[in-house]
Amino acid sequence: MPADPGIVIIGASLAGAQAARALRLDHGYDGPLTLVGAEHHLPYQRPALSKGYLLGTTEAAELDVLDPRFYAAQDVALALGAPATLLDLDGRRVKLGRNVELPFGQVLIATGARPRRLRVPGADLDGVHYLRDREDSERLGAALRAASAVVVVGAGWLGCEVAAAARALGVRTTVVDPLPTPLYHVLGDRIGGAVARRHLDHGVELLTGDGVEAVLGTRSVEAVRTVAGRRVPADLVVVAVGAVPRTELAEAAGLRVDGGIVTDGCLRTSHPAALAAGDVARHRHPRYLKPVRIEHWDNAVVHGTAAAATLVGEPVTIDHVPYFFSTQYGSTLEYVGLPTTSDRVVTRGEPGEPGFTAFWLDRGVPVAALTMDGQTDGQDAAGHLRALVAAGHTADPRRLADPGVPMTELLPHAPTGVS
Ligand SMILES: Cc1cc2nc3c(=O)[nH]c(=O)nc-3n(C[C@H](O)[C@H](O)[C@H](O)COP(=O)(O)OP(=O)(O)OC[C@H]3O[C@@H](n4cnc5c(N)ncnc54)[C@H](O)[C@@H]3O)c2cc1C
Incomplete structure (x- = not known):
């Protein structure tokens, strides 16, 4: 029998690491297993990046998804700082950087999401921040400590958390969002209004029903101009206007992509050798009778675990009720x-x-x-x-x-x- 070419997981973060853990520990999979990551870090948890890690109360070691000894102990090969650049599904190989190629029998794509960019004049000035990675959080934490006033663009979960962290650091904070209340698309006006009151009670200036028209400054941020014509002085802008799935590798490989990599309820994509999991996957959810893409910590854990089951030929339909947590004030x-x-x-x-x-x-x-x-x-x-x-x-x-x-x-x- 030919040797098992093994499994390659692209994306060494929460969903990817959970899949590796479940393959080895839950299913006893003993074939070759490689975790490929664009970042240099071992898989780490992101929720603290907008909370304790941003504030300096959570240590880097507390972010680990798995015990750092897991990978060597369980013979999981790590290719970190090595973005996958080409995925050849019919040829069953993935290219890392320019020269390295890895063969696989099956591949799991867990490439996550990246922040949606703010597209207004001045959005590329120094002092405009995004938050997705550890380095983003470290840079933003340092900048917040030196800032006197910050404008947070977007009052979703991330924007609300960043505003709360900024207030904890004593920074004058304004949140701008075109919708009527924070978290309006999730909570509606009544409960969103209650969230608004908590921000107001903690000294946040809330400019809801308004948008950012331009970031003003010569080299670095000096103010933000809103659609309603307000000028909000600031030396820092944090953009938190959502995330977009990192689907480019999958698209180039010919996989079906539609607002995420489209999968069935067991995370199988349109190619028999490929699965997708976590923030990047848009999976058919029997509860909602439609494909959903969910950017939650819990969803990445559920997906990673479920992907492992499908990879070993024991597929289970994912039917979980989504769960999200947030810490504010x-x-x-x-x-x-x-x-x-x-x-x-x-x-x-x-x-x-x-x-x-x-x-x-x-x-x-x-x-x-x-x-x-x-x-x-x-x-x-x-x-x-x-x-x-x-x-x-x-x-x-x-x-x-x-x-x-x-x-x-x-x-x-x-x-x-x-x-
Ligand atoms: C700041 C922040 C705070 C959050 N807070 C909460 C919270 O409080 N509660 C909650 O439920 N959820 C929270 N989330 C969401 C949660 O962290 C995500 O849902 C989860 O990280 C998704 O995991 P993932 O593995 O699918 O993707 P990601 O964590 O995005 O990881 C994808 C990985 O793939 C890598 N990658 C991408 N392309 C390639 C490539 N071509 N080759 C190799 N590697 C590649 C990326 O570099 C990244 O490391 C937060 C997210 C952020 C960013």
């Missing part, structure tokens, strides 16, 4: 579900206050939920909320709203018929 926000259609929002506790929870219902069925400091009642609120959404049954809005009803008892035993 010392509070943890946890969101389960996806912002799909909902016709009603039910709240338990005062929105914006620790312990509050919001439920999004669609015809009586909870489809998403947000909880803030959900551990304060001694329960893993997010876990129960996830189970509630996963159940997909109608729930009694009065019980959802009643803090006296434990989260453990929210799961309906049978459909209640509430509509």
Whole structure:
């Protein structure tokens, strides 16, 4: 029998490392396994880059996805600082840089995403920052410590976290976003409004319903001009307007790409030798009956693990309820579900206050939920909320709203018929 050419994983980050771990430890895969990474670091976690690592309270060693000894101990070859430049799927080989070629039997593409660029005049001035990698976080942390005023462009999860970090460092902070509230596309106006109040309470100037028209300055940032004509002085601008999947390698290889590498529910792409996982993958999700691309830490872990199962010929359809966490002003926000259609929002506790929870219902069925400091009642609120959404049954809005009803008892035993 010909020797197993093995598996190559392109993208040495969360999804890629989880796949390597699961291949070796969960499935006992013992063929050749190589993790290829454009960055020089061992796989690391990104969430702290906009929180503790940015603030200097989290050490670099705490970012490791896996114990650094794992790779040698489990015979996982590492090609770090070696971006894959060409993927030849029919020839079953990947090129790293100019001269190195790796053969494979199967390849997993986990190339993640990169920040969407701000396309306005002045966007290339010194002092305009993006945040994706460790180095970005180190540069931004140093710049924030020296800054007097920062404008954060975009009030999504990342923008909100950067604003909170900037305030923790005592920097005057303005957030600009064209939508009516922070996180509007996820939380809507009522709960987004509660998030807005927390930022305002911590001294952030919020310019919602407005956009950045130009970054002003001669060599470096001096101010930002908004569409509404405001001039906001700043020596630093942080752009947090979303991320785009890094699909160029896959596209050039002829894979089907449509807002991410298109996969089935088991992460198989349009070529039998290739899978995709993590931020770059747009997988068919049976719960949502459509392909979804999810930029969450949890999703990358689920995908990495599931990709390993598919790679060893034991595919499982991914049907998880998405989960996202965020830390802002010392509070943890946890969101389960996806912002799909909902016709009603039910709240338990005062929105914006620790312990509050919001439920999004669609015809009586909870489809998403947000909880803030959900551990304060001694329960893993997010876990129960996830189970509630996963159940997909109608729930009694009065019980959802009643803090006296434990989260453990929210799961309906049978459909209640509430509509
Ligand atoms: C600042 C920040 C804060 C975040 N905070 C949270 C949070 O609080 N909660 C949460 O749930 N999620 C958070 N996330 C999202 C979460 O970190 C991502 O969903 C997760 O990192 C995705 O993992 P991934 O492995 O798919 O992709 P990535 O982590 O993006 O890794 C992809 C890797 O592939 C490499 N690569 C790309 N192209 C090539 C190539 N051609 N050859 C070789 N390597 C290549 C890249 O350099 C990168 O190292 C945050 C993300 C960022 C950036």
